[in-house]
Amino acid sequence: MTNQIVQGILLGGYYALIACGLSFMFSVMRIINLAHGSLAVLSAFALWLLASRFHIPPFLGLAIVLPLMAVIGWALQRFLLERSARGGALLPILTTFGLAIVIDNVLFEQFGADTRSLAPFIGSLSYDSWEWPGSLYVGKLAVIIFVTAVVLLGGLQLFLTRTGLGRSIRATSEDPDTAGLVGVDARRANAIAAAIAMVTVGLAGAFLGMRATFDPYAGATQLLFAFEAAVIGGVGSLWGTLIGGIVLALAQTLGATVHPQGFLIGGHIAFLIVLFIRLYTSGLGLGGLLRLSTGKAS
């Protein structure tokens, strides 16, 4: 059981990493980015391309891919999301849904349906492990991913609270009109926030490729994990995202021990329980929840 808990916590680091960008974009721009998973897969393919065609190892390739992801995030916000947000809350969701379909199919067109992995390009790191007391074997890559997640979330927290740009982003997320009245360029703050979110997505995509396999349509699953971890942890809370990721991973690990196919089910159940509790404690109450489920107005 200790082994499952440790592995679950470490897997939670990956989920926190992939949920971080989704949560960040929602909390700042109020946009649910349904292309989140596909963008992570795009990053994984970019690293795979650099490794397989140009012999640039994935960790070195990040120096190229992450700035590129930042530019993609900035451009997405400026030219697509900002414009679609003017059409109401639903339009950006549909836009990112469309974007996900475009990315998936462009990747399919370019790379075919074969599954790929970055593991062959990182040597023994993908399977190397440390032996911890109690005959626990902990994967080195899993530890690296977890530490990266903690450092990234901590760094983001420091950036948001200790820097002028971070404060501008927080102000924009809280009240964009008033932010403008104190001298914050809300458009710029949103574009920078989108760029930061895409860097975290790029990093998550890299680790997805290193720890598992991916194909052009792998984005939907990653989006689901990111969404579940973000909701469990509380959207907009950076450390909550880490807790959400760990809870999701522990539930999946627990599910897998109960039944061979219980891995995903365990995570979904944890997500639904937390969602129910959040809705119940949001003031809706049981009656409100029942009315929501039956579609009857109060």
Add this chain to the structure above:
Amino acid sequence: MSLLSVEDLVVRHGLLQAVRGVSFSVERGETLALVGANGAGKTTLLRAIAGAHQAASGRVIFDGADLSGVPSHERVRKGIALVPEGRRLFVQMTVEENLLLGRTAGRPGDWSVERVLETFPNLKPRRHAKAGHLSGGEQQATAIGRALMSNPDLLLLDEVSLGLSPLVVDRVYASLRGLISSGTTIILVEQDLNRALSVSSKVICMLEGRVALAGDSKNVSRDEVTKAYFGLHRKAAGGVPA
């Protein structure tokens, strides 16, 4: 050259014309009181000067530059700061963080967090408190301090006494008098006629989006302003005598 010239400004909220061809000017170091009943267009006028509302026609000239189409954050860089009605603080942030946000425009000047805390001593013990946990008076002081942190040439104050106890209003106005005596140019929207007239050098009374009365505060009697306030004394809209 006037610091601010508003020329035949028209601002609409959908079909409603909230500001109807208003013109006036403000010189450096002056304090202009903008008074009028609810719905007279004072707040809309102030927000249009700050860039929060786009003008349908007319011009706002600030320090010789036409501000047509200039967004609100750029206007802060040019030296206009608004203390909005209802304070509009960032409630998830501390007092200090709210004040530091005022520095975003990067204008050079003497205002710092320490100076704001000296100007509003009631904020000193609340420096690290969340803005959402402050009392009304502390919130107002933070909102004014945040605007001052941008080292503005023109400070726009919208209903600074709204919702505050008389004692707290006295404190806020004592601080304002300090700012006025230091030469800060201010446009003050205020419901309380006595207070507005006591601190201002010029007064404009608005009625239904138009200037109903304009003049020097010393030369305009409270009775005249009251008549204009209720539409009993109508004067053709026009510029304030310099």
